[in-house]
Ligand code: C2E
């Protein structure tokens with residue numbers, strides 16, 4: 382019996398290992414090879430100012446065209462990429478690809494505004510991050526002020542002191558920093574003042590209930606007031622209808638990123654959007 386123990390144990394653990402765990406392991410390996418094979422695609426979602434009707438910029442949002450899993454959105458693989466550390470390479474891949482496509486739109490005179498990139502905190506605190514970023518900007522040939530980095534409020538405020546140095550270096554390059562999913566984390570007001578943050582992105586969950594939900598309204602009013610008093614820009618995420626756009630505009634937030642204006646779209650479509658939107662506005 383003792384001889385068989387190892388084998389039995391193996392069978393025992395194999396059965397215990399859920400399908401989900403296998404899928405995770407499998408997906409982790411697939412993320413790594415997917416980066417190598419360039420299976421990740423960057424979509425872009427325009428950001429619009431409702432009072433000027435201008436395109437102020439766009440956010441790069443990654444998608445995965447996986448041979449085994451099909452076309453999947455970040456909700457399914459970003460958390461795993463963060464947990465396993467492959468987010469570092471994935472975010473660099475996205476930056477590289479997006480900077481290149483964005484540079485072409487600038488060169489074509491399409492006036493795309495700024496480019497927002499989502500970054501995991503692990504990326505920001507890497508020693509070589511600032512030189513990587515400035516190298517890519519130089520390659521792109523555009524002004525550093527065209528680039529905005531988005532970090533979630535939750536991740537940044539989890540340990541704001543570790544980020545201060547790198548954020549100051551990023552700021553001195555001329556790159557902007559935006560706090561994503563604002564309202565879902567716990568910001569320390571003193572850090573909000575101390576860190577070189579230039580914009581708050583109101584989380585979609587507070588926009589959803591507008592214009593009817595009184596609690597969402599109260600939260601959104603508070604965020605807008607906070608931004609105004611700290612002299613920060615503000616943008617609302619996830620506006621899906623005109624009522625939300627009008628309501629938020631009245632409260633003092635006129636920058637929007639949401640399905641009402643456009644869903645995230647692939648590069649070729651963004652290229653057309655930049656041309657068509659201008660032609661019609
Ligand atoms: P996020 O940075 O807060 O991006 C906004 C998300 O809201 C996007 O989802 C976008 O498609 C969605 N959205 C925008 N407007 C609307 C709307 O009107 N209605 C609805 N229903 N949804 C809207 P997506 O593309 O699935 O991305 C989810 C999250 O994944 C992002 O949230 C971001 O945290 C993360 N992510 C995406 N791309 C990257 C990346 O390249 N690197 C990193 N580290 N994270 C990324």
Ligand code: MG
Nearest residue numbers: 440499531561
């Ligand atoms: Mg974002």
Ligand code: MG
Nearest residue numbers: 561562582618
């Ligand atoms: Mg967000």
Ligand code: MG
Nearest residue numbers: 561562584585
């Ligand atoms: Mg989000």
